[in-house]
Amino acid sequence: MNHSLPVRVYYEDTDLAGIVYYANYLKFIERARTEWVRGLGIDQTRLKAEDGIVFAVRRVEADYLKPGRFDDLLTVVTTLDGVTGARLVLKQDVQRGDEPLFRAVVTIVALSEGGAPARLPAELRRQLESQLSEK
Numbered sequence: 001m002n003h004s005l006p007v008r009v010y011y012e013d014t015d016l017a018g019i020v021y022y023a024n025y026l027k028f029i030e031r032a033r034t035e036w037v038r039g040l041g042i043d044q045t046r047l048k049a050e051d052g053i054v055f056a057v058r059r060v061e062a063d064y065l066k067p068g069r070f071d072d073l074l075t076v077v078t079t080l081d082g083v084t085g086a087r088l089v090l091k092q093d094v095q096r097g098d099e100p101l102f103r104a105v106v107t108i109v110a111l112s113e114g115g116a117p118a119r120l121p122a123e124l125r126r127q128l129e130s131q132l133s134e135k
Contacts, residue, residue: 001131002079003036007094009072020068025102026060029092032076033106036090040127051121052113058087059107066101068094074101083128085119086110 007028015021037044037055047053068074074094082089087109094102112118120128 001134002077003032003039005032005035005076005078007031007074007076009068009070009074011070013068014070018070020072020101022064025062025064025068025094025104028074028076028094029078029102029104029106032078032092033090033108036078040131042124042127047121047124048113053110053118053121054113055088055108056111057106058109059105061105063103064101065103066096066099068096068101072096080128080131081105083120083125083132085125086117088128 009020013020013024034044044055074096077093077095079091080088081091087107090106090108092104092106093100110118110120
């Protein structure tokens with residue numbers, strides 16, 4: 001299942017040349033991941049309160065392909081690419097129409113509130129694995 005999030009490029013997102021500042025792509029994909037999780041019906045506040053689980057980015061592999069510009073309407077497409085007992089791998093593309101601008105592979109890990117590695121709750125893992133089987 002792909003999740004799409006529209007993102008408008010505002011003046012504050014650009015550098016002196018009027019193109020998207022490179023670090024802002026990371027903000028765009030973070031917002032998209034949050035909405036992807038929400039779209040699955042996962043309440044991260046409840047997950048933390050009931051299971052003591054939080055998510056953290058472990059690794060980002062990023063490719064900057066073309067510049068986004070002020071006032072562009074971009075789309076961030078998020079796709080689950082893998083899941084293990086304590087880890088998710090997501091592919092995230094930022095595009096302008098059909099034109100890819102930025103691509104990332106992001107590894108997310110589950111942690112206890114104290115920062116130790118933690119296993120995903122079994123029901124959550126089953127739900128995520130079902131997403132993979134729909135690909």
